[in-house]
Amino acid sequence: xxxxxxxxxxxxxxxxxxxxxxxxxxxxxxxxxxxxxxxxxxxxxxxxxxxxxxxxxxxxxxxxxxxxxxxxxxxxxxxxxxxxxxxxxxxxxxxxxxxxxxxxxxxxxxxxxxxxxxxxxxxxxxxxxxxxx
Amino acid sequence: xxxxxxxxxxxxxxxxxxxxxxxxxxxxxxxxxxxxxxxxxxxxxxxxxxxxxxxxxxxxxxxxxxxxxxxxxxxxxxxxxxxxxxxxxxxxxxxxxxxxxxxxxxxxxxxxxxxxxxxxxxxxxxxxxxxxxxxxxxxxxxxxxxxxxxxxxxxxxxxxxxxxxxxxxxxxxxxxxxxxxxxxxxxxxxxxxxxxxxxxxxxx
Numbered sequence: 001x002x003x004x005x006x007x008x009x010x011x012x013x014x015x016x017x018x019x020x021x022x023x024x025x026x027x028x029x030x031x032x033x034x035x036x037x038x039x040x041x042x043x044x045x046x047x048x049x050x051x052x053x054x055x056x057x058x059x060x061x062x063x064x065x066x067x068x069x070x071x072x073x074x075x076x077x078x079x080x081x082x083x084x085x086x087x088x089x090x091x092x093x094x095x096x097x098x099x100x101x102x103x104x105x106x107x108x109x110x111x112x113x114x115x116x117x118x119x120x121x122x123x124x125x126x127x128x129x130x131x132x133x
Numbered sequence: 134x135x136x137x138x139x140x141x142x143x144x145x146x147x148x149x150x151x152x153x154x155x156x157x158x159x160x161x162x163x164x165x166x167x168x169x170x171x172x173x174x175x176x177x178x179x180x181x182x183x184x185x186x187x188x189x190x191x192x193x194x195x196x197x198x199x200x201x202x203x204x205x206x207x208x209x210x211x212x213x214x215x216x217x218x219x220x221x222x223x224x225x226x227x228x229x230x231x232x233x234x235x236x237x238x239x240x241x242x243x244x245x246x247x248x249x250x251x252x253x254x255x256x257x258x259x260x261x262x263x264x265x266x267x268x269x270x271x272x273x274x275x276x277x278x279x280x281x282x283x284x285x286x287x288x289x290x291x292x293x294x295x296x297x298x299x300x301x302x303x304x305x306x307x308x309x310x311x312x313x314x315x316x317x318x319x320x321x322x323x324x325x326x327x328x329x330x331x332x333x334x335x336x337x
Contacts (some may be wrong), residue, residue: 044170044174044177044210044211045177045207045208045210046177046210048170048173048210049168049170050170050174050210050211051210051211052207052208052210052214053206053207053214053215054207075301076212076300076301077210077211077212077213077214079212080212080214080215080216080251080252081210081211081212081214081215083215083251084206084214084215084218084219084251
């Protein structure tokens with residue numbers, strides 16, 4: 001998990017594999033730089049492959065930005081657990097977090113690139129989703 | 134229906150035992166058409182629920198159900214955590230402390246609707262909804278504990294020839310046909326365990 005603070009939209013990467021999540025975050029940092037709050041989480045609570053709500057909530061907190069947070073996910077449970085985590089946020093934050101329907105690695109880089117230019121949460125989500133649509 | 138503390142603890146232990154005892158079976162079903170972690174995930178979730186006893190059984194029925202749901206959401210991992218956890222949480226939210234049967238039926242309706250929303254799914258897609266929805270029809274129609282448990286088992290069996298169009302098994306397309314849905318099997322086991330623990334009189 002790593003992050004930096006700024007007014008740009010935060011990016012959270014959720015994969016079943018902590019290695020994929022961490023690797024995607026490394027790619028974002030190298031390609032986009034430190035202008036975007038960024039956090040990643042992967043694996044179940046026992047350290048196996050999977051995703052968990054507590055880890056996603058921590059990552060949202062770590063990447064929090066007043067501009068909102070875009071979450072990139074890999075497969076099924078990552079999406080369901082991310083949506084669950086969003087619902088568990090305080091009400092004032094809930095509307096400022098979105099789960100993007102985009103491939104996790106490419107989507108993370110594209111979303112972060114869009115965010116680094118100061119785009120809105122809606123624009124970040126749209127660019128991640130449109131690129132491979 | 135009025136459950137005292139001992140009955141609430143018995144219910145929790147029965148639910149957990151059903152998942153722990155069948156963990157390997159659920160995992161092997163999931164290895165056929167999923168990612169092979171369903172048994173382990175459910176076992177982990179219900180072991181975490183057991184760890185909240187005895188305090189858990191000291192809560193009112195609605196609060197106890199909400200707490201079980203939250204523990205499952207946080208501990209199960211995989212999509213089944215939010216799906217099964219949502220069912221328990223919403224059931225708890227919708228129930229009065231000493232529900233009459235009609236209130237239990239209404240609360241189960243709401244909980245099933247919440248599972249549909251959480252999974253963006255309906256019955257017919259080879260998911261746990263293919264057990265929850267037909268069992269709820271039997272329950273709402275006045276079926277007794279035996280009829281409910283029988284429908285749960287049969288409904289899980291009926292997922293075997295189904296084509297998965299939601300959940301991990303949907304990636305397999307037609308190869309999902311011929312295998313029982315693991316989420317339907319675990320839902321069926323939990324329902325059977327619940328009606329057995331609550332005993333016939335309690336919900337009739």
